[in-house]
Amino acid sequence: MADAITTRADDYSQWYIDIVRGAKLADYSPVRGCMIIRPNGYALWENMKAALDGMFKETGHENAYFPLFVPQSFLAREAEHVEGFAKECAVVTHSRLIDDGEGGLKPDPESEIGEPLVVRPTSETIIWNTYADWIQSWRDLPILINQWANVVRWEMRTRLFLRTMEFLWQEGHTAHATKQEAVEETLRMLDVYTTFAEDYMAMPVLRGVKTASERFPGAVDTYCIEALMQDGKALQAGTSHFLGQNFAKAFDCTFQNENNELEYVWATSWGVSTRLVGALIMTHSDDQGLVLPPRLAPTQVVIVPIHFNDEQRATVLEVARRIEQELADAGIRVELDASEAQRPGWKFNEYEVQGVPIRLAIGPRDVKNENVELARRDTREKEIVPQKGLTARITELLDRIQEGLYNRALQFRQERTTAVDSYDDFKAALDEPGGFVLAHWDGTAETEARIKEETKATIRCIPFTDQLRGLDEPGEDLLTGKPSEQRVVFARAY
Amino acid sequence: MADAITTRADDYSQWYIDIVRGAKLADYSPVRGCMIIRPNGYALWENMKAALDGMFKETGHENAYFPLFVPQSFLAREAEHVEGFAKECAVVTHSRLIDDGEGGLKPDPESEIGEPLVVRPTSETIIWNTYADWIQSWRDLPILINQWANVVRWEMRTRLFLRTMEFLWQEGHTAHATKQEAVEETLRMLDVYTTFAEDYMAMPVLRGVKTASERFPGAVDTYCIEALMQDGKALQAGTSHFLGQNFAKAFDCTFQNENNELEYVWATSWGVSTRLVGALIMTHSDDQGLVLPPRLAPTQVVIVPIHFNDEQRATVLEVARRIEQELADAGIRVELDASEAQRPGWKFNEYEVQGVPIRLAIGPRDVKNENVELARRDTREKEIVPQKGLTARITELLDRIQEGLYNRALQFRQERTTAVDSYDDFKAALDEPGGFVLAHWDGTAETEARIKEETKATIRCIPFTDQLRGLDEPGEDLLTGKPSEQRVVFARAY
Numbered sequence: 001m002a003d004a005i006t007t008r009a010d011d012y013s014q015w016y017i018d019i020v021r022g023a024k025l026a027d028y029s030p031v032r033g034c035m036i037i038r039p040n041g042y043a044l045w046e047n048m049k050a051a052l053d054g055m056f057k058e059t060g061h062e063n064a065y066f067p068l069f070v071p072q073s074f075l076a077r078e079a080e081h082v083e084g085f086a087k088e089c090a091v092v093t094h095s096r097l098i099d100d101g102e103g104g105l106k107p108d109p110e111s112e113i114g115e116p117l118v119v120r121p122t123s124e125t126i127i128w129n130t131y132a133d134w135i136q137s138w139r140d141l142p143i144l145i146n147q148w149a150n151v152v153r154w155e156m157r158t159r160l161f162l163r164t165m166e167f168l169w170q171e172g173h174t175a176h177a178t179k180q181e182a183v184e185e186t187l188r189m190l191d192v193y194t195t196f197a198e199d200y201m202a203m204p205v206l207r208g209v210k211t212a213s214e215r216f217p218g219a220v221d222t223y224c225i226e227a228l229m230q231d232g233k234a235l236q237a238g239t240s241h242f243l244g245q246n247f248a249k250a251f252d253c254t255f256q257n258e259n260n261e262l263e264y265v266w267a268t269s270w271g272v273s274t275r276l277v278g279a280l281i282m283t284h285s286d287d288q289g290l291v292l293p294p295r296l297a298p299t300q301v302v303i304v305p306i307h308f309n310d311e312q313r314a315t316v317l318e319v320a321r322r323i324e325q326e327l328a329d330a331g332i333r334v335e336l337d338a339s340e341a342q343r344p345g346w347k348f349n350e351y352e353v354q355g356v357p358i359r360l361a362i363g364p365r366d367v368k369n370e371n372v373e374l375a376r377r378d379t380r381e382k383e384i385v386p387q388k389g390l391t392a393r394i395t396e397l398l399d400r401i402q403e404g405l406y407n408r409a410l411q412f413r414q415e416r417t418t419a420v421d422s423y424d425d426f427k428a429a430l431d432e433p434g435g436f437v438l439a440h441w442d443g444t445a446e447t448e449a450r451i452k453e454e455t456k457a458t459i460r461c462i463p464f465t466d467q468l469r470g471l472d473e474p475g476e477d478l479l480t481g482k483p484s485e486q487r488v489v490f491a492r493a494y
Numbered sequence: 495m496a497d498a499i500t501t502r503a504d505d506y507s508q509w510y511i512d513i514v515r516g517a518k519l520a521d522y523s524p525v526r527g528c529m530i531i532r533p534n535g536y537a538l539w540e541n542m543k544a545a546l547d548g549m550f551k552e553t554g555h556e557n558a559y560f561p562l563f564v565p566q567s568f569l570a571r572e573a574e575h576v577e578g579f580a581k582e583c584a585v586v587t588h589s590r591l592i593d594d595g596e597g598g599l600k601p602d603p604e605s606e607i608g609e610p611l612v613v614r615p616t617s618e619t620i621i622w623n624t625y626a627d628w629i630q631s632w633r634d635l636p637i638l639i640n641q642w643a644n645v646v647r648w649e650m651r652t653r654l655f656l657r658t659m660e661f662l663w664q665e666g667h668t669a670h671a672t673k674q675e676a677v678e679e680t681l682r683m684l685d686v687y688t689t690f691a692e693d694y695m696a697m698p699v700l701r702g703v704k705t706a707s708e709r710f711p712g713a714v715d716t717y718c719i720e721a722l723m724q725d726g727k728a729l730q731a732g733t734s735h736f737l738g739q740n741f742a743k744a745f746d747c748t749f750q751n752e753n754n755e756l757e758y759v760w761a762t763s764w765g766v767s768t769r770l771v772g773a774l775i776m777t778h779s780d781d782q783g784l785v786l787p788p789r790l791a792p793t794q795v796v797i798v799p800i801h802f803n804d805e806q807r808a809t810v811l812e813v814a815r816r817i818e819q820e821l822a823d824a825g826i827r828v829e830l831d832a833s834e835a836q837r838p839g840w841k842f843n844e845y846e847v848q849g850v851p852i853r854l855a856i857g858p859r860d861v862k863n864e865n866v867e868l869a870r871r872d873t874r875e876k877e878i879v880p881q882k883g884l885t886a887r888i889t890e891l892l893d894r895i896q897e898g899l900y901n902r903a904l905q906f907r908q909e910r911t912t913a914v915d916s917y918d919d920f921k922a923a924l925d926e927p928g929g930f931v932l933a934h935w936d937g938t939a940e941t942e943a944r945i946k947e948e949t950k951a952t953i954r955c956i957p958f959t960d961q962l963r964g965l966d967e968p969g970e971d972l973l974t975g976k977p978s979e980q981r982v983v984f985a986r987a988y
Binding site for chain 1: 521523524525528529530531532533535536537539540556557558559560561562563564565566567568569570576580581582583584585586587588589590591592598599600601605610611612613620623624627633639643644646648660662835
């Protein structure tokens with residue numbers, strides 16, 4: 001039996017760790033801040049990758065791969081970029097280890113390399129250095145490239161999936177002839193992320209633009225999707241940056257336009273990471289373990305046979321295998337667990353902790369009555385259903401579970417989204433009900449910083465106003481009373 | 495028009511570079527020894543990954559992900575392993591860059607990290623350190639894990655795809671309860687690699703075991719597949735290692751067997767890398783550019799419309815789109831290039847350089863006669879064929895091209911495989927016809943080293959004898975006259 005999972009009410013942080021470990025998603029590693037993504041966690045990430053990759057290709061992007069290492073001088077080329085990343089990066093300085101004379105190893109002083117290399121924290125610099133070679137004329141544009149890669153940021157406080165020193169991600173880097181095209185691309189990819197979060201992860205998100213202080217280092221505008229976790233904290237789930245001509249200027253990347261004039265190229269970049277696995281866990285899971293939306297679940301249906309002797313085993317397995325085949329033929333990701341190393345009760349618990357959306361149990365009586373026991377992971381309801389018509393029932397049920405998870409998360413968010421007009425109400429709402437607080441802000445970094453200092457709440461985004469139905473009137477800043485064009489979204493955040 | 499490609503006869507090395515650059519597969523990067531894999535090259539690698547990943551999963555493996563960084567002390571745990579990798583690795587020593595006072599950056603001396611980290615050259619150490627945590631009992635075995643990752647080896651002499659400082663690969667790492675199971679796994683994965691090389695890459699390979707001096711550092715036995723390139727040099731295309739209990743002992747990884755005895759776990763590891771892209775290029779390509787086997791070609795069929803006015807354009811494109819749709823519906827990877835930025839002649843050349851297996855051209859006359867012009871990349875033959883039945887013809891032709899490429903490569907290898915019994919014949923055969931030379935060897939490292947020094951030929955493998963039809967008799971070493979059980983495969987190699 002797996003160790004019991006701490007309840008959310010008892011200790012939310014420990015609950016999260018218990019889920020990650022209990023569902024065998026990831027482990028800590030001997031390298032501080034780095035994690036080991038176990039097969040269950042990686043299969044989830046693979047499904048996320050496949051869905052996102054398909055959407056990237058549908059919107060005209062191609063994958064490529066750029067080097068892991070960035071010469072340190074490249075980072076320095078864009079002033080805000082270096083400010084943002086130089087403070088926390090892994091620096092390669094030597095190319096050889098030698099005996100340290102005490103039975104161990106040390107970097108060979110003679111192998112010190114000329115220019116230190118940084119393990120990429122993100123790839124704008126190395127990519128724009130390359131684009132400067134690739135782009136001469138308007139005919140070479142747009143360039144629509146995505147990269148699946150690992151990146152490293154030297155974080156001091158790490159949490160599995162949510163914040164790790166090394167993480168896996170995708171980073172799109174596009175080059176355009178006009179500002180308008182680049183802005184359109186930035187928003188198009190924000191839409192792709194929104195669709196992915198809502199339709200695949202069943203995780204509702206707010207879309208908007210970051211304030212200057214929360215912008216990506218080097219961006220003109222950072223757009224984001226923000227999700228709400230079950231502890232009432234916000235989580236930035238994806239960002240899409242309009243980079244203007246900042247990187248083109250830093251790397252002297254120009255093109256001849258159709259009028260034979262030389263112009264700087266316009267840029268975007270956008271990314272999501274293995275952090276989404278953490279977001280998925282914290283959006284749907286419960287005190288019994290992981291809960292997975294069917295569209296991303298590596299296994300959508302698990303079949304557990306129950307038998308007490310060899311004769312029963314044969315008849316039960318025959319039916320189980322037939323059902324497995326039928327479900328597989330319908331494109332459902334099904335697994336039959338016929339192993340005898342563990343008892344059915346152990347398996348029930350294990351698949352519950354692992355979040356498999358539907359569990360079927362088949363025993364001798366079910367064979368006789370042509371039924372199966374069907375258990376839903378999301379509601380934990382069980383029912384006896386006929387084998388006849390089972391595939392159609394499950395196909396429909398998987399859709400219903402997917403939709404149900406989304407609606408439950410949306411309702412949770414709605415119950416924890418409060419519009420306030422006074423600072424007292426603001427502070428009260430951050431504690432109860434918690435979650436997103438919509439309030440007016442005067443647009444200054446000073447006010448933003450003061451609120452953050454006093455309440456730990458940050459501006460998650462300046463939301464697109466279509467999400468503010470009925471709340472999109474202008475108003476006055478909570479603290480300063482200065483005019484505000486629209487409400488912004490505050491929350492305490494991961 | 496793309497730059498002309500150097501012919502193989504003129505300068506084989508330059509020809510290779512011209513193909514890589516001309517077909518837009520990869521570029522050099524500003525980081526010495528690292529390459530940029532461009533979309534055309536990456537799409538090829540993605541197709542290779544998809545095929546291999548499917549075969550890994552069919553044979554029961556799961557993917558996972560382990561950290562990029564390995565503590566330097568881990569490398570030292572296995573004596574041969576550290577010997578093999580410590581001399582050429584990227585060492586991370588600092589976690590922050592600061593202003594160097596001269597407008598640039600330098601590693602912040604105060605950010606020096608406690609124990610230097612090595613960027614993984616391979617992951618046996620970090621993985622076996624983890625397996626020691628995961629494995630307690632025989633019930634936890636086998637562990638069948640694969641990882642898709644980037645690795646770094648500090649190579650001084652690099653060539654695009656063939657030998658780069660950073661490369662992409664997969665590394666399988668499995669743990670078993672018995673020696674026999676581990677050996678079977680090692681050979682099973684060698685079979686998977688053989689199938690992939692021959693059936694997907696259309697590249698015949700010799701299978702065998704490495705001599706002690708060519709073994710993976712830390713392995714008991716290294717099995718390999720060896721391919722022959724068009725310049726007569728061999729290329730190691732994949733390796734599968736039986737690691738015995740070496741890493742289990744180094745990381746104290748034991749398990750309780752079914753008799754409640756404590757035993758060390760048995761291990762394998764196996765990998766192929768982006769080097770295979772280089773192998774693919776050098777197996778099939780010609781003086782006109784890249785030649786791709788249809789099963790791996792990102793685009794299998796390209797359609798180039800030809801028209802001289804708007805009216806023609808409309809009718810030609812209508813037919814082109816219909817054919818595109820029919821081919822796509824049949825599961826063929828087809829691309830219609832309707833862009834007007836370039837003329838048909840330019841496109842013909844471009845797709846030839848890029849190795850698209852079949853090119854269709856459709857002009858006004860073809861529309862009228864219900865024909866298309868079909869050009870094969872492998873033979874460069876063109877013919878006019880009816881639109882009717884085109885999909886079936888192309889489906890069949892793609893198979894024929896795949897098979898034809900394999901047969902051509904096999905014939906090439908056969909013509910350049912020589913069995914010799916004297917050292918003079920040996921040296922002559924290495925030069926003419928070149929390629930593989932089958933000869934007797936006394937099994938000593940001394941003889942092997944002397945032959946290498948004198949002829950630059952190495953023992954590529956001790957081949958499985960089923961490949962030696964009629965040549966599998968014992969004999970005497972070329973140089974020493976000492977007894978030899980079987981012939982081994984010599985060649986000059988990449």
